[in-house]
Amino acid sequence: MNTDRAFLVIDMQQEDGFPLHGFDQVIHNSARLLDATRHAGIPIFYTRHINAADGSDLPPGEPLDPTGRPLSYCAGTRQVAIIERLSPRPGDRVIDKPRYSAFHRTDLHQQLRQLGVRRLVVSGVLTDACVLATVLDAFALGYGVDLIADACTSTTDAAHNAALLILANWVYAIEFFSTAQYLKALDGQPHQSCRPSEPDQFAHRPEQFVATIARLHAALGLQRRDQE
Structure with a gap:
């Protein structure tokens, strides 16, 4: 087993309380990545976001339904189950958070330290919430990160790309890939990626947001998603 790195699939769950931009493509890309990483012997970790059904232990202000139950990722409901197409297999690990x-x-x-993992391959949702928070903590803990940009998404394309730019500007141990290019890298083929080399490399003014996103996507060989 290849344990110098691990594939971390973040919160690819049944939760349907909010629409996710281009989610079908993200599921498709995630399935391709899972097949390839399993073939390469890379350990796979899934996360599931789970809120206690009685509403206890929620962050301040977490939305509740009229009975006091969490509106999203409620324990004991189908919301918390991993999408069937991406279901864990024997040997995969599931982290509830x-x-x-x-x-x-x-x-x-x-668990990662016990395996000797030094670098994380990251995909999942939401780019501007759980993916962002996890990558920032991974960086603080000393991990390198390969972020698969088109295997992540959020409620809007703008939110997704804003998070990518934050990470590109301030996480110095990150490398961005598209799914297709990461699969080439995994296979030892020539590939294209973006490894930011200086702080605030993608700094921009508000009116430059779309052009800056296009610059990042061009570095990955991606066509920019339509803005919402």
């Missing part, structure tokens, strides 16, 4: 970051109040860091 109560907050955005996969490292907060979980044993993920300990």
Whole structure:
């Protein structure tokens, strides 16, 4: 087994309380990545965001229904199950988490260290919430990160890309890939990626947001998604 890195699939669950931009393509890309990483012997970790059904232990202000139950990722409901097409297989690991970051109040860091993992391949949702928080914590804990940009998404394309730019500007141990290019890299083929080399490399003014996104996507060989 190849244990210098691990594939971390963040919150690809049945939760349908909010629409996700281009989610069908993200599911398709995630399935391709899972097939390839399994073939390469890379350990796979899934996360599931789960809120206690009685509403206890929620962050302040977490939305509740009229009975006091969490509106999203409610324990004991289909919301928390991993999407069937991406279901874990024997040997895969599942980390249940109560907050955005996969490292907060979980044993993920300990499990990764026991395996000797030094770099994480990351995909999932939401780019501007759980993916962002997890990558920032991974960086703080000393991991390198390969972020698969088109295997992540959020409620809007703008939110997704805003999170990518934050990470590109301030996480110095990150490398961005498209799914197609990461599969080439995994196979030892020539590939294209974006490894930011200086702080605030993608700094921009508000009116430059779309052009800056296009610059990042061009570095990945991606066509920019239509803005919502």
